[in-house]
Amino acid sequence: MATIKPHGPNVLITGTPGTGKSTIGTELATRTGLKYINIGDLAKEEELYEGYDEEYQCPILNEDRVIDELEDTMSLGGNIVDYHSCEFFPERWFDIVFVLRTDNSLLYDRLQNRIEKEK
Numbered sequence: 001m002a003t004i005k006p007h008g009p010n011v012l013i014t015g016t017p018g019t020g021k022s023t024i025g026t027e028l029a030t031r032t033g034l035k036y037i038n039i040g041d042l043a044k045e046e047e048l049y050e051g052y053d054e055e056y057q058c059p060i061l062n063e064d065r066v067i068d069e070l071e072d073t074m075s076l077g078g079n080i081v082d083y084h085s086c087e088f089f090p091e092r093w094f095d096i097v098f099v100l101r102t103d104n105s106l107l108y109d110r111l112q113n114r115i116e117k118e119k
């Protein structure tokens with residue numbers, strides 16, 4: 001059960017990559033004044049990794065370090081957290097969770113566009 005936090009509620013926005021988490025998360029942050037936290041960006045900035053996944057060709061997130069890094073911020077509240085996975089977050093952190101979904105055919109095109117842009 002979430003408790004009332006001094007800086008307001010914590011919101012989790014999760015879902016498959018490309019479903020619009022960062023688009024909605026940043027817009028929501030602008031409109032509400034809550035702080036937007038993108039876990040992927042945070043991990044990059046603070047190097048919260050524990051090795052490299054050769055199969056998926058990406059760094060492996062150190063989930064314990066993410067939790068340690070965010071614990072104080074989340075206790076105060078007032079955050080919008082954006083990440084494609086959610087099972088490792090403490091349930092007590094969040095007051096509400098949104099799971100975004102997008103039709104697979106649309107998702108395919110969005111991710112394809114993202115890859116093209118990154119080239």
Ligand SMILES: Nc1ncnc2c1ncn2[C@@H]1O[C@H](COP(=O)(O)OP(=O)(O)O)[C@@H](O)[C@H]1O
Pocket residue numbers: 015016017018019020021022023024110
């Ligand atoms: N509701 C929406 N309708 C159409 N396109 C969207 C919508 N939300 C996001 N997009 C587009 O889909 C792509 C992926 O969105 P993004 O917010 O980066 O997703 P995520 O953060 O979940 O990976 C972007 O090009 C974005 O502009």
